Amino acid sequence: MKATPSTVLSPRETAFLVRQRVARLATADASGVPHNVPVCFAHDGRDLYVALDEKPKDVPATRLKRVRNVLENPNVTLVADRYSEDWSLLAFLMVRGRAEILEPETDEHRAAVRLLRGKYHQYENMRIEENPVIAVRPERAASWGALDASPGGGRPLLDGVRGRRSVREYLPLEVPESVVDEVLEAARWAPSPHGRQPWRFAVVTRRETKKHLADAMGEEWRRNLKMDGKDAEVVEKRLKGSRRRLLDAPVLVLLCLFLENLDDYPDETRQANETMMAVQSLGAAAQNALLAAYDLGLDAGWMCAPLFCPEKVVEALGLDTSLVPHALLTLGYAAGDPPKRRSRRPLDELVVYRER
């Protein structure tokens, strides 16, 4: 049975709605106390359906607050929205309507279950047909923004590229080893000269090791800053800040250059370029790691300190002397949004030659 198309939602709104995987359903009890939960839903072009699935919940489906609210007060609002770091893609749709609880074994319930299973493969193995379904009959709709922007909505990779930022303060929360492995896995897939992957990673999580590393790098930095003529107070303040960053970051990933598998050339120029390519690809591995960290809900920062004292770092961590430490990535959960202002030069300034 095909539903008569909605006269409440415009075609653009319907098209937007059916592309969304999640919405927020707001209900209220008889005294108007609001309740708002994310829901998976299906839309048949006229009404909306929300399953009461059998995911572990403390109460049987019919005792759920949203169901009790609908029975007391059928007025509901459902909001579906798209967020993107590119704000020209923002959009939302709000549907106001009346909700009903559909009991199993009715035609509409069966049709709703079919619809929901068609949209979410996860429902195929869940006995949602045994639970009531919430039907929302739209009465009014309001929408805003780029409803018909790119199919699928959002551009997760580009969102990640724009959303990632350098974090220098972390919460004292452990990062699961499996998550660190995913970050390293992303680094592993970076492009590299001849596909030789001329980098190796060292992962440091123990406080004692971090202290040892901070001491080794700090000593060298102190020497360099003094050589630059910086006054003692400034030197100590900077060193303290850098030491705190190293100790407070839950995970440190040291990126080392490993040149032994690269090509050998008889002339210095080509040999230097071969090394340069390896360094370029270390940068690509670092960026892959930073983006993966961001994508996994972590944050990361980049510290160049090891570049200035590679032998000290090798010694402090007892690494093979064929490795050349280049960068340290700090990983963890950001203590807050970084205070530093992030801005970028406009593209017009960066593109110095272009043919149209």
Ligand SMILES: Cc1cc2nc3c(=O)[nH]c(=O)nc-3n(C[C@H](O)[C@H](O)[C@H](O)COP(=O)(O)O)c2cc1C
């Ligand atoms: C090669 C390289 C070395 C960096 N070294 C440091 C560093 O030693 N300390 C630091 O706080 N940030 C360091 N950064 C991070 C930059 O300061 C940061 O990427 C830049 O300010 C832009 O900010 P964003 O990453 O938040 O977009 C480094 C970045 C790169 C690419």
